[in-house]
Structure formats: C-alpha cells, structure tokens
Amino acid sequence: MFEQTFDFIRQQFDNQSPIPLHEPTFCGNEKQYLAECIDSTFVSSVGVFVDKFEQAVADFVGSQHAVAVVNGTQALFVALKSLGVDASCEVLTQSLTFVATANAIHYTGAAPVFLDVDPQTLGLSPVALKEFLQQHTELRDGHRVNKTSGRTIAACLPMHTCGHPCQIEALQKICTENGIHLIEDAAESLGSYTAKKHTGTFGRMGIFSFNGNKVVTTGGGGMLVTDDDELAQKLRHLTTTAKVPHPWEFIHDQIGYNYRMPNINAALGLAQMEQLPLLLQKKRGLATSYREFFCGSEILYLNEPPGSQSNFWLNTILLPTEGQKEAFLEQANHQGIGARSLWRPMHLLEMYRHCQRDAQTSAEQIYRQAVNIPSSVRL
Numbered sequence: 001m002f003e004q005t006f007d008f009i010r011q012q013f014d015n016q017s018p019i020p021l022h023e024p025t026f027c028g029n030e031k032q033y034l035a036e037c038i039d040s041t042f043v044s045s046v047g048v049f050v051d052k053f054e055q056a057v058a059d060f061v062g063s064q065h066a067v068a069v070v071n072g073t074q075a076l077f078v079a080l081k082s083l084g085v086d087a088s089c090e091v092l093t094q095s096l097t098f099v100a101t102a103n104a105i106h107y108t109g110a111a112p113v114f115l116d117v118d119p120q121t122l123g124l125s126p127v128a129l130k131e132f133l134q135q136h137t138e139l140r141d142g143h144r145v146n147k148t149s150g151r152t153i154a155a156c157l158p159m160h161t162c163g164h165p166c167q168i169e170a171l172q173k174i175c176t177e178n179g180i181h182l183i184e185d186a187a188e189s190l191g192s193y194t195a196k197k198h199t200g201t202f203g204r205m206g207i208f209s210f211n212g213n214k215v216v217t218t219g220g221g222g223m224l225v226t227d228d229d230e231l232a233q234k235l236r237h238l239t240t241t242a243k244v245p246h247p248w249e250f251i252h253d254q255i256g257y258n259y260r261m262p263n264i265n266a267a268l269g270l271a272q273m274e275q276l277p278l279l280l281q282k283k284r285g286l287a288t289s290y291r292e293f294f295c296g297s298e299i300l301y302l303n304e305p306p307g308s309q310s311n312f313w314l315n316t317i318l319l320p321t322e323g324q325k326e327a328f329l330e331q332a333n334h335q336g337i338g339a340r341s342l343w344r345p346m347h348l349l350e351m352y353r354h355c356q357r358d359a360q361t362s363a364e365q366i367y368r369q370a371v372n373i374p375s376s377v378r379l
C-alpha cells in the first residue's frame with residue numbers, strides 16, 4: 001500500500017540500490033586538503049586546518065568563537081561542564097532526541113528532566129517548559145530549584161530535531177526570565193535559521209556534530225560556538241587537557257579533557273564547509289519534491305516551521321494511522337529503501353525510565369507515527 005511512495009523515493013535517487021537514509025557527499029577539495037594535511041605531518045591535535053575550520057564555522061553561523069572537538073556528544077558534555085553543571089543540578093531537555101543529548105547530561109552527574117516536544121517543530125515545547133517551571137520549581141536565593149528533588153535547574157538543552165528549528169526565541173525568553181542557562185543541541189541543524197539567525201547562536205553556547213550522517217562531516221567531530229570571550233577561552237582550555245601555554249613545560253591547572261579535533265578531521269571539514277551552501281540548496285530541492293509529492297496525500301510531510309529556514313537534514317513523514325509504522329519500515333527496508341524510525345523517546349529507554357518527565361503526549365504520538373525517509377544529497 002506504500003508502493004507509490006517507494007516508487008517516488010526510488011525516482012529521487014535514480015533507482016540507486018540500496019538507498020541509504022543519509023550518506024555524505026564529497027565533491028570539493030576534500031582529497032586535496034587531506035593530502036596537504038598528510039604532507040605537512042601535522043595530522044593530530046595541532047595544525048592550521050583546525051584553526052581554518054573553526055573560523056569557517058564561526059563565519060558561517062555568525063558566532064564570535066568556535067571550538068572544534070572530537071564529536072558532538074563531548075561538545076555537549078563540555079558545554080554543560082563549563083557552566084558548572086554537576087550532581088547538584090538538573091538539566092531540562094526533550095525526551096524525543098538522539099540519546100547523546102541525555103547521555104551528555106548524565107556524564108556530568110546531573111539529572112535530566114524530560115519534557116514534551118511541540119508537534120510542529122519536534123523540538124522542546126515552550127509550553128511544556130513553562131508548565132514544568134511553574135508546577136515543579138520555586139525560586140530559592142535567586143535560583144530555580146526543583147521543589148521535589150531540591151536540585152538546581154542549571155540549564156535548558158533543547159534540540160533542533162532533524163534540522164527543523166525549535167521555537168528557540170520563546171525558549172530563550174523563558175530561560176532568561178528564570179535565570180537558566182540555554183545551551184542548544186544544534187547537532188543536526190547546521191544551515192538552519194530562526195528569523196535569519198543561525199540555530200546554536202541563541203543561548204550561551206551551541207554545539208554542532210560532524211558525524212558521517214550529518215549535513216557535513218569530518219569523519220567524526222563536533223563544534224562549540226559562543227559569543228562569550230571568557231567562555232570560549234574556558235572551552236578551549238578544558239578541551240586541550242587544561243594545559244597552561246608554555247614552550248617546554250607541561251603544566252595543567254585543572255582536570256581537563258583530550259577532546260581537541262585532530263587536524264586531519266578538520267582538513268576534511270574545511271573542504272565540506274566550502275560545499276555547504278551547495279549541499280543545502282540540493283537538500284532544499286529534495287525537500288520541495290517530497291513536500292509536493294505528499295501534498296494532498298494521507299501521509300503528512302513535516303515541513304520547516306513558519307518563520308524559520310530548515311537545512312532539511314532528514315525528511316520526516318507522519319503516517320496516517322498509528323499501526324502503520326512497522327509495516328512501512330519493514331516493506332521499505334526489504335526493498336532497500338533506508339527508511340528509519342525516529343528515536344525512541346528517552347523516557348521509554350531503560351536507563352532513563354526513572355527520570356522526572358511530563359506527560360509526553362506529543363513525543364509518544366510522533367514516535368508512533370513518524371518515519372524518516374532517504375535524505376542524501378544528489379548532485
């Protein structure tokens with residue numbers, strides 16, 4: 001019964017078989033920069049490509065600083081760490097997210113609190129955030145504290161799901177009013193904007209991922225962006241083993257992390273950043289084709305939210321009835337079409353089942369109905 005949809009997907013990918021959900025595109029200076037990097041012998045954690053890649057990302061997103069790290073998960077962890085998030089804290093996030101968001105919170109010792117998503121954006125719901133703060137927290141000495149657990153609400157960590165910007169301006173306002181740090185998990189949203197401002201630049205910090213399945217890749221990699229000079233310096237220090245700069249002495253002034261992105265990964269990243277505008281244009285083209293195809297059909301295509309510009313990292317459709325997801329995924333994958341479920345919400349995973357959460361009405365419904373369909377760039 002989904003044959004028409006499968007035929008259309010095959011057409012978009014010139015009958016390629018199998019069709020992966022998302023594969024990287026290398027069509028620029030990737031090989032040249034990698035060769036230059038190898039010839040220079042500086043393939044590890046020092047080198048010009050890291051600086052150039054950081055500058056390219058900072059310029060692209062319009063942030064003052066960018067700090068390149070080994071992956072997006074550690075970028076999230078160190079972002080929280082740099083703001084002093086620890087076991088006395090709680091971090092508010094959405095349940096419908098990739099597990100890295102929750103894991104990064106857990107690594108700091110803090111407790112994640114899982115709130116519902118907005119069904120239009122699939123990102124953290126400002127209504128859910130406000131409700132939680134009103135019902136479950138109070139001000140103590142100028143800090144928002146969870147009335148039940150006694151822990152401080154240190155940060156709010158929304159995610160821009162599948163590249164679609166969440167309602168970040170509303171979230172930003174609530175966070176400011178309540179003295180909560182805003183950190184954006186923009187791992188999936190390089191090239192996505194709310195009101196012409198790039199995702200990841202609304203809070204204290206934003207993070208991006210350059211894993212192989214993201215819009216652009218460094219093999220593995222991540223980036224922290226911020227406009228705060230002091231914070232940028234702290235992030236750089238923490239991610240380079242907290243070494244005090246000195247020509248020959250090894251002195252470390254705190255427990256740091258070896259998270260700096262290797263130069264060879266940055267070489268790949270720099271070439272990918274040069275291609276990003278082209279890749280975004282192609283992704284928008286595919287999204288338009290999908291949107292037009294599903295328009296008027298029973299299947300709902302998830303478009304970019306009003307007032308925003310999505311990178312269309314992954315194209316998401318909502319199946320008309322809840323029982324159809326398994327059948328769709330089984331038939332698609334049987335035919336070599338790399339369709340995938342959205343992530344099982346965190347509050348349904350064994351290790352996060354005991355965490356505080358709200359009703360999760362939208363997250364659970366979306367999880368039951370949503371499917372991601374092949375979204376790679378075709379040149």
Ligand SMILES: *Cc1c(COP(=O)(O)O)cnc(C)c1O
Nearest residue numbers: 071072073098100101187209211
């Ligand atoms: C990809 C991703 C990350 C980071 O992943 P890494 O593989 O560690 O780079 C974090 N959060 C979300 C939502 C992601 O999709």
